[in-house]
Amino acid sequence: MSTPLLIVVGGPTASGKTSLALDLARHFRSEILSADSRQCYRELNIGTAKPTSAELQEIKHHFINTHSIQERYSAGQYGTDAFQVLLDRFQVHPVMILCGGSGLYIQALLKGFDDLPEVPATLRERLSDDFSEKGLSWLQAEVERRDPAFFARAEVQNPRRLLRALELLEVSGKAMADLRQQKARQLPFRVVSLGLNPGREVLAERIDHRTEHMVAAGLFEEARQVMQWRSHQALQTVGYEEPFGYFDGQWSKEEAIEKIKINTRQYAKRQMTWFRKYGEMQWISGSKAEALKAIEENIS
Incomplete structure (x- = not known):
């Protein structure tokens, strides 16, 4: 070969x-x-x-x-x-x-x-605490509201993926599609x-x-x-x-x-x-x- x-x-x-x-x-x-x-x-x-x-x-x-x-x-x-x-x-x-x-x-x-932005530990902990307190339905609604295009194709039952998306939304202010243009x-x-x-x-x-x-x-x-x-x-x-x-x-x-x-x-x-x-x-x-x-x- x-x-x-x-x-x-x-x-x-x-x-x-x-x-x-x-x-x-x-x-x-x-x-x-x-x-x-x-x-x-x-x-x-x-x-x-x-x-x-x-x-x-x-x-x-x-x-x-x-x-x-x-x-x-x-x-x-x-x-x-x-x-x-x-x-x-x-x-x-x-x-x-x-x-x-x-x-x-x-x-x-x-x-x-893509070179995704760094997520501060304090933000990661805050969102994790919010998820622990408010549950998966809150997390799903938050991601859908802020990035409906990503939510439509995401693993919506997977909190790790949704939390990661929310972290990047918070840090960058950009939708996932805009971050992944490489x-x-x-x-x-x-x-x-x-x-x-x-x-x-x-x-x-x-x-x-x-x-x-x-x-x-x-x-x-x-x-x-x-x-x-x-x-x-x-x-x-x-x-x-x-x-x-x-x-x-x-x-x-x-x-x-x-x-x-x-x-x-x-x-x-x-x-x-x-x-x-x-x-x-x-x-x-x-x-x-x-x-x-x-x-x-x-x-x-």
Whole structure:
């Protein structure tokens, strides 16, 4: 292959992305870039379903355990850093694997991200407090009032995305469309994007099994260790908010576990919606043979 190839393995949580990415990395004798908004944090292991220590030793991974939860690492920063890593590693490997369920991170790498304004911590905390007090309906109404075009295509059930939009509206006074006018990144490599969709029932079973496995592996203990940083965006997510609620006395441990399962299924549904809107995925069930066939068809 004269032109390098990036194989994107995307899709919802628990769809088998890590397993397939490892199989492809072995097949092509390659490396993996993680496109996950939480796996870069060293302190978050169980709740982020990182590859095992053995898998990390066997296959070189990038953007796993690279930052501390005490830092903030944005999709824009990731897009810039990951693009440079790709260019460097393509000097060694003609094929690289990008694996993750954070669609925004994949987009930041492949499309480029605009230089968005910095949001002061005081503003972020104020809006977060407002959301905690007034709820999702207030947040939805506020974003719709101030940027109806963005709201019409946004993940309106995802408070993190809406809060981010509101932060940028407050700082810049501009609509999201006006902030995102940057020319698309030119890619010096080919891209084949594979989306994993094992089916709703299979996915639900995997989510329940994974949740039980995480709990047995010490998820609640991990959540207690990082609770002091609970205002960090990476911890305002499924798998950590539910144990925090248990520690706060809002519900029992059993209820927290059930909430993790329900919220993870809802998150997987939002991920599927995002990837379908993205429109560049070739959907497969997840087997290595199926993936290799799809790759061959796309590059031949």
